[in-house]
Amino acid sequence: MAYEIPVTQARAELAELINRVVYGGERVVVTRHGxxxxxxxxxxxxxxxxxxxxxxxxxxxxxxxxxxSMTSAPAERRRFGIAAEHSGHDDRRDD
Incomplete structure (x- = not known):
C-alpha cells in the first residue's frame, strides 16, 4: 500500500519523501483535494x-x-455450410 500525502505537505517534505522511496522501499502518492x-x-x-x-x-x-493467420471468411462460410455469397455486381441466386 502506498503512503498518501497532500501536495502542499509533499512540497515541504520532498527530501524526506525521496528518502522513504529510495531507502525505505515505499511508494508515495501525492494527492490534491484527496x-x-x-x-x-x-x-x-x-x-x-x-x-x-x-x-x-x-x-x-x-x-x-x-x-x-486465421481462416478467411470464405473458409468460414464453407465450414458453417453457408452457400450463398454476394459478389457485388451479379444479382444471380443459387437455387
Missing part, C-alpha cells in the same frame, strides 16, 4: 514498470499477428 495526482516510486520500480509495459506490448503484437 485525489491521486502523482506517485513517487524508486528508479528500480520504474524500470520494472517499463519492462512490464514492453512485455505487454510484445504480447499484443503476437496476438494481433496470429489473427492474420
Amino acid at each position: 485525489k491521486p495526482l502523482v506517485a513517487l516510486v524508486s528508479a528500480a520500480d520504474l524500470q520494472r514498470l517499463e519492462s512490464d509495459e514492453v512485455v505487454a506490448e510484445e504480447q499484443i503484437v503476437r496476438t494481433v499477428s496470429s489473427i492474420g
Whole structure:
C-alpha cells in the first residue's frame, strides 16, 4: 500500500519523501483535494514498470499477428455450410 500525502505537505517534505522511496522501499502518492495526482516510486520500480509495459506490448503484437493467420471468411462460410455469397455486381441466386 502506498503512503498518501497532500501536495502542499509533499512540497515541504520532498527530501524526506525521496528518502522513504529510495531507502525505505515505499511508494508515495501525492494527492490534491484527496485525489491521486502523482506517485513517487524508486528508479528500480520504474524500470520494472517499463519492462512490464514492453512485455505487454510484445504480447499484443503476437496476438494481433496470429489473427492474420486465421481462416478467411470464405473458409468460414464453407465450414458453417453457408452457400450463398454476394459478389457485388451479379444479382444471380443459387437455387
